[in-house]
Amino acid sequence: MSLCDAEKTFILHGVKENFRVDGRDREGYRPIELETNIVQHAFGSARLRLANTDVLVAVKLEIDVPFPERPFEGKLEFFVDCSANATPDFEGRGGETLAAELANILTSAYRSPQTFNLKKLCILKGRKCWKICVDILILECGGNLFDAVSLAVKAALHNSQIPLIKSINIDGDNIELNVSDSVFDCEKLDVANAPVMVTVCKIGDQCIVDPSLAEEQCSVGSVVVAISQEYFSTVTSIGKGSLHPRTMCNSLELGQKVGIRLNKAFMETLHNIQPDEDVGFLK
Amino acid sequence: MPIDHKRINGPEESVPYELFARLSGITSEKTFEETQSANIRTDGRKFDEQRKIFLKNGVVSQAKGSAYMEMGQTKVMVSVFDPREIPNRSDYSLKGEIYCEFKFAPFSCPKRRLHQQDNEEKQYSSIMKKALESTVCLHELPNFQVDIYALVLHNDGSALSAAINAAGVALAEAGVPIYDIVASVTVGVQQGINFLDPTLSEEQMCQTQLTTEKFPNPNHAVVIISKLPMQQQLCQFHQTGYMSLDQLKSALELLTKTCETIVPLVQKCLLSLVTNSIKP
Amino acid sequence: MKVDHLICLPGERLSICNKTYTSGQGTYERQGYIYSTLAGIVDVVDKDGVKVIEVHSSGQQTIIPTQGDIVTAQVYIITQQYAKCFIKCIGNTVLRNPFKAVVRRENVRATEKDKVEIYKSFRPGDIILARVLPITEAHMYQLSTAENELGVVIAHSEHGYPMVPISWTEMQCPKSLVKEPRKVAKSTKKKYKFEK
Numbered sequence: 001m002s003l004c005d006a007e008k009t010f011i012l013h014g015v016k017e018n019f020r021v022d023g024r025d026r027e028g029y030r031p032i033e034l035e036t037n038i039v040q041h042a043f044g045s046a047r048l049r050l051a052n053t054d055v056l057v058a059v060k061l062e063i064d065v066p067f068p069e070r071p072f073e074g075k076l077e078f079f080v081d082c083s084a085n086a087t088p089d090f091e092g093r094g095g096e097t098l099a100a101e102l103a104n105i106l107t108s109a110y111r112s113p114q115t116f117n118l119k120k121l122c123i124l125k126g127r128k129c130w131k132i133c134v135d136i137l138i139l140e141c142g143g144n145l146f147d148a149v150s151l152a153v154k155a156a157l158h159n160s161q162i163p164l165i166k167s168i169n170i171d172g173d174n175i176e177l178n179v180s181d182s183v184f185d186c187e188k189l190d191v192a193n194a195p196v197m198v199t200v201c202k203i204g205d206q207c208i209v210d211p212s213l214a215e216e217q218c219s220v221g222s223v224v225v226a227i228s229q230e231y232f233s234t235v236t237s238i239g240k241g242s243l244h245p246r247t248m249c250n251s252l253e254l255g256q257k258v259g260i261r262l263n264k265a266f267m268e269t270l271h272n273i274q275p276d277e278d279v280g281f282l283k
Numbered sequence: 284m285p286i287d288h289k290r291i292n293g294p295e296e297s298v299p300y301e302l303f304a305r306l307s308g309i310t311s312e313k314t315f316e317e318t319q320s321a322n323i324r325t326d327g328r329k330f331d332e333q334r335k336i337f338l339k340n341g342v343v344s345q346a347k348g349s350a351y352m353e354m355g356q357t358k359v360m361v362s363v364f365d366p367r368e369i370p371n372r373s374d375y376s377l378k379g380e381i382y383c384e385f386k387f388a389p390f391s392c393p394k395r396r397l398h399q400q401d402n403e404e405k406q407y408s409s410i411m412k413k414a415l416e417s418t419v420c421l422h423e424l425p426n427f428q429v430d431i432y433a434l435v436l437h438n439d440g441s442a443l444s445a446a447i448n449a450a451g452v453a454l455a456e457a458g459v460p461i462y463d464i465v466a467s468v469t470v471g472v473q474q475g476i477n478f479l480d481p482t483l484s485e486e487q488m489c490q491t492q493l494t495t496e497k498f499p500n501p502n503h504a505v506v507i508i509s510k511l512p513m514q515q516q517l518c519q520f521h522q523t524g525y526m527s528l529d530q531l532k533s534a535l536e537l538l539t540k541t542c543e544t545i546v547p548l549v550q551k552c553l554l555s556l557v558t559n560s561i562k563p
Numbered sequence: 564m565k566v567d568h569l570i571c572l573p574g575e576r577l578s579i580c581n582k583t584y585t586s587g588q589g590t591y592e593r594q595g596y597i598y599s600t601l602a603g604i605v606d607v608v609d610k611d612g613v614k615v616i617e618v619h620s621s622g623q624q625t626i627i628p629t630q631g632d633i634v635t636a637q638v639y640i641i642t643q644q645y646a647k648c649f650i651k652c653i654g655n656t657v658l659r660n661p662f663k664a665v666v667r668r669e670n671v672r673a674t675e676k677d678k679v680e681i682y683k684s685f686r687p688g689d690i691i692l693a694r695v696l697p698i699t700e701a702h703m704y705q706l707s708t709a710e711n712e713l714g715v716v717i718a719h720s721e722h723g724y725p726m727v728p729i730s731w732t733e734m735q736c737p738k739s740l741v742k743e744p745r746k747v748a749k750s751t752k753k754k755y756k757f758e759k
Contacts, residue, residue: 068298097409104406112525113492114501223520231501232531235522236410242417242516245539249532256528347659365659366627375700420591420600425698427627455573458620460589460600463574513574513598550572553602557570561604 008218015203020215026208027258032151036159036273044160044189048152051212052142054086055149057134057156061163063177064131066122074121074129078106078136078153086141095138101238102136102149109150109195109226109234116157116194124168128175132160143213146224146238150197151266157194158270161186191270195226195233196263200251202243207251209258223251227259299394311488312497315473326355326482331537333468333480333544338449338552340456348457350449350552354480356439361449363457366427379424383412384432385446391438393483407443414447414467414509414519420460429459440482441469447509447519448545455553463511464549465518466542470534472504472526477537481505490524502526506534510542569605574598577605577616589618628653628662628704632695633713636664636706638685644668646685648693650704664704666693671746673709683732684708684746690717692748714748 003011014020024030030051039045042058049055064075080102082095089095110116121130134156136149164185169176201211201219211219221241226234235252237243243251318324328334334355343349346362353359369380385407387396400408411433419429431453433446444467451465471481471489478485489505504524511518517539522531571577577597578584586592587608589601599605603620628634628650635652645668649661671679685691692713693706708714711731718726720736720743728747729735735742 068302100405101409104402104409107402108406108523111490111523112503114525228525231525231527232504232522233525235506235520235531237413237517237520240416240421242511242514242518243520244515245517245535248517248520248535252528252531367660368662375698423600424627455602458601458603460591461573462591462598462600464572511574513576514593553572554570557572557602557604561568561570 003214003217007214011215011218012204015206015208015215020208022212024210026206027254029210029262030212034151034155034269034273036155043162044156044158046152046155046159048148048155050142050144050148050151050210052140053144053148054138054140054142055145055152056137056139057149057152058137059156059160060133060135061160062131062133063123064129066126066129068126070118071126072122073118074123075131076110076116076118076121076134077131078103078110078134080106080136080138080149082138082141086138090138090141098145099138102145105146105197105224105226105234105236106134106136106150106153108236109197109228112228112233114193114231115228115233117190120190121162123165123177124170124175128168128177130162132157141213143216144199144210146197146199147210147262150195150226151262154191154194154196154266155270157189158191160189162189163187192267193228195228196259196266197224197226197234198255198259198262199224199238200255200258202241202247202251207247207254209254221247223248223255225252225255225259227256227263229263230256230260232256301393311491312493314484314488315493315498319474319476324478324485330476331479331541333541334482336545336548338452338548340452340552340556346453346457348453348455348459350452350456352445352449352452354439354441354445355482356437357442357445358436359433359442359445359449360436361431361433361446361453363450363453363459364430364432365457366424366429366459369426369428375426377422377425379419379421379427379429381412381416381419381421382428382430383408383415383450384430385411385435385443386433387435387438387442391435407446410443410507410519410521411447411450414465415450415454417516417518418451418461418463418465418511419454420462423460429454438483440471440484440486441480443467443507444469444480444509448549452549452552456556463513463516464546464553465509466512466545466549467507467509467519468538468541468545469505469507470538470541472502472506472524472530472534474498474500475502475530477534479537479541492525502530504531504534506531506538508535508538508542510539512542512546570603571599571605571618572602573600577618582613584614584616587615587617589620590616626653626656626658628664628695630695630697634664634693634695634706635716636691636693637661638666638687638689638691641681641685641687643681646681648691648706650706651690662704664693664695664706666691666706666708670696670705670707670709672714683744685715686718686743686745688719689715689745691715708746708748711749712751714746716748716750718743718745 033049035047039058043061044059047056080099082090082099084091164180166178201222221243222239337353340350342351343362349362389396435442447467471478473489504526506522509519580592586597599618601618601620606617608615634650636648636650638648640647646666696705724738726734
């Protein structure tokens with residue numbers, strides 16, 4: 001998408017007046033649509049649509065050996081696939097850099113034990129643990145990918161169920177795990193502290209959240225803020241521009257404010273989700 | 284990730300033996316407690332004191348510009364090559380591009396690194412790229428790509444900052460037009476204490492949560508910033524961990540202030556570069 | 564002889580930007596001031612009453628061909644439609660790695676363009692002077708020799724001797740006296756040195 005100068009000026013003035021092109025104020029989000037438990041073969045899944053951005057996340061579980069440095073912890077890995085369906089730019093290896101950036105930011109946001117406790121995934125110290133593979137598929141790209149992905153990941157993890165392990169038999173180097181026979185014998189993951197990302201975009205002299213594709217083009221610099229409760233789990237600047245330290249502080253404040261609000265609304269929605277029901281929230 | 288099978292990689296999985304020694308003895312909690320009670324860091328520095336810096340340009344004769352930087356034990360080499368046309372591109376782009384490759388030498392860390400870039404190195408490459416993208420005047424290099432390679436010879440914390448600082452010098456030596464010199468600093472946070480320019484063990488300590496019963500403060504993080512000092516602009520900012528807004532602000536303030544102390548060193552290095560070239 | 568050099572570093576503020584001072588090579592303008600982008604020596608060039616501030620890098624300069632530059636290139640392949648060459652120098656600066664460029668048939672000379680034949684204008688190995696045309700495609704610069712001062716400056720005969728220009732379309736080998744057709748550049752320097 002390429003904009004002419006007049007269009008950019010229009011967006012710029014809108015942001016200044018706190019009345020953006022689609023009628024939102026600076027701190028407003030576009031409508032979000034969420035579906036969970038839609039992939040049969042996954043342990044948990046979610047599809048999230050934020051205006052034109054469409055993300056599908058599926059969680060798979062595997063049994064693995066813990067890292068020798070951290071014998072008490074399980075593993076959590078993120079894989080992002082920018083499908084060429086989203087935009088032709090992703091064709092071939094085009095989406096690889098973006099995919100790597102998304103995966104990096106997620107890994108970094110989930111690194112702290114405060115945000116997601118990996119110790120719960122340990123089965124047998126230093127020998128066996130659960131490995132959570134979170135596969136993220138970008139179906140459509142309509143701006144603000146980071147926020148959409150983080151929310152979808154959170155929903156998919158919330159939706160995931162870990163089978164209960166009934167007993168462990170150790171015979172020398174052989175370890176036998178007995179998984180419960182009942183499909184309903186499962187444990188839910190605790191995602192209350194899982195980070196929510198907010199992209200704060202500087203347009204003109206103001207900062208906005210949830211930029212659309214057109215607004216992203218007008219931005220001079222953006223900061224992605226991952227908020228877990230009221231704490232920052234990751235902050236990283238993206239895009240080519242640079243920011244003044246004062247702008248950075250303002251963006252952090254805005255990101256935190258919006259992040260807390262977003263997280264609250266999202267958690268409420270997650271708890272209210274009934275099986276086999278589509279839920280829209282935030283307007 | 285696919286692995287290059289033609290290269291002999293050594294054993295696929297190996298574990299440094301120190302791990303077992305450390306697991307039985309020194310933990311992050313213990314290190315922190317000692318540091319806190321002594322009110323001085325293990326290497327004798329104050330909390331807001333940087334390590335000694337050594338900076339030298341022109342270390343690689345084949346490269347157009349290169350620099351070597353030491354921050355305490357951390358040793359990093361960066362080389363910059365002539366701009367070349369962006370490979371595998373069919374359309375013409377008005378702006379140039381930056382290609383960064385950040386690599387830990389196999390022997391640079393306690394654990395052996397493989398020859399292929401792992402995820403951490405890729406992430407560092409992209410952070411470095413981000414910092415340098417807003418530093419280089421890309422509009423002056425249409426359809427060209429500047430290659431920057433950073434190699435860490437010894438990682439003792441703050442390796443990324445050292446690489447970014449050295450890259451600034453290397454770019455200036457290579458005559459690539461840049462808006463400003465770059466200065467980058469890392470800080471580690473644990474329990475509300477800012478460890479400026481952390482060593483590897485401090486970095487590791489700041490990345491984990493200490494046992495909550497003893498240390499109720501959940502703040503722990505590593506923050507890296509890069510700054511264009513004359514323009515007063517942050518060209519890169521990265522934080523990972525868990526920290527409150529106030530803590531983050533205080534870290535940011537400390538970092539922006541510390542960036543200024545690196546500037547004279549870089550200036551001195553570049554000044555001698557120019558004066559040497561003028562002399563007959 | 565004492566030389567005063569004004570050294571500057573990247574990001575250093577050099578002067579205010581107004582009607583008398585403008586930013587030139589190696590500098591950029593931001594919020595009414597001129598800043599340096601290189602580590603090097605400041606040079607103030609007077610151009611029609613306007614002082615252009617330039618910075619020259621201490622080492623080899625990083626330059627790339629831009630539209631309108633005069634470049635020195637070596638021809639390596641000729642076809643009926645074009646001659647491919649490597650750009651070796653831009654202005655007076657020798658490049659480290661050459662850039663690929665092409666002189667199309669219609670850009671060889673200014674007159675009688677349709678009658679141009681590449682093999683009568685260039686041969687592989689010739690050194691030519693040319694002007695860079697607007698850049699339209701990636702990976703290839705378009706050059707033009709459609710000026711009197713542009714064209715072949717150094718060429719060797721089939722026997723390997725450097726040839727002497729005798730008209731704007733011909734050069735002659737001093738040993739075998741064979742004449743070969745070329746699009747010869749008019750030398751702006753004094754008459755040929757080897758004519759003793």
